[in-house]
Amino acid sequence: MAEIHATPQQAAARHDDVPVDGGAAQRKQIWKVFIILSVITAFEFLIAFTMQTSMLKVAIFVGLTVVKAFYIVAEFMHLKHEVKSLIWSILIPVIFVIWLLLALMLEGGSIFEAR
Template sequence: MADIHSEHNSDNGAAQRKQIWKVFYILSILTAVEFLIAFTIPQGTLKVSIFVGMTIVKAFYIVGEFMHLKHEVKSLIWSILIPCIFVVWLLLALMLEGGSIFSLR
C-alpha cells in the first residue's frame, strides 16, 4: 500500500516540476526578448509601448501560474482584473494629461 502512494506522489511531483520549468523557460524567453528590444530599438514611444505590453503579459502569466488565479472561477478573475484595468487607464490618463503641461509652454 505504501508503494502505491509513493508512486503517485512522485508522478505528481514530476508533473509539478515540469510545469515549473515550463514557466521558467517562458519567462526567461520573454525577459531575453525585453533585453534584445532594450538594446536594439531606439528610445521612443514604440519601445515604451512594447515594454509596457510585455510587462503586463509577464505579470498576468506570473499571477496565473504562481498565484493559481487561472484555476479560479471566472467571477474572481474578473473581480481582480477590472480594477487593475481601471488603474492602468487612470495612470495612462494622468501621464497623458501631465504631459500636456509641457506642450502649453
C-alpha cells in the same frame, strides 16, 4: 522511550498527498513557466539594446511587463484555477488602474506643450 507503531492504513493515509510520479508534473510545469518568462525577458533585452528610445519602446516594455505579471499571478498564485467571477473582480480594477496611469501620463505631458 516508547515507539509508536502505525497501522498500514495510517501509514497509507500519511502518504496520500505524495504524487505517484514523485512530482514530475509539477517540475515540468515550473520549467515551462521558467522558459516562457525567460523568452519574454530575452525579448525585452533585445528591444532594450536594439531600439532607440521612443514611446513605442516604452509601450512594448509596459505591455510585456503586464503580460509577465498576469502570467506569474495565474501560475504561482493559482488564479487561473479560480472561478471566473473572482478573476474578473481582480482583472477589471487592474484594467482601470492601467487606464488611469496611461491617462495621467498623456495629460501630464500636455502641460509642457501648453507653455
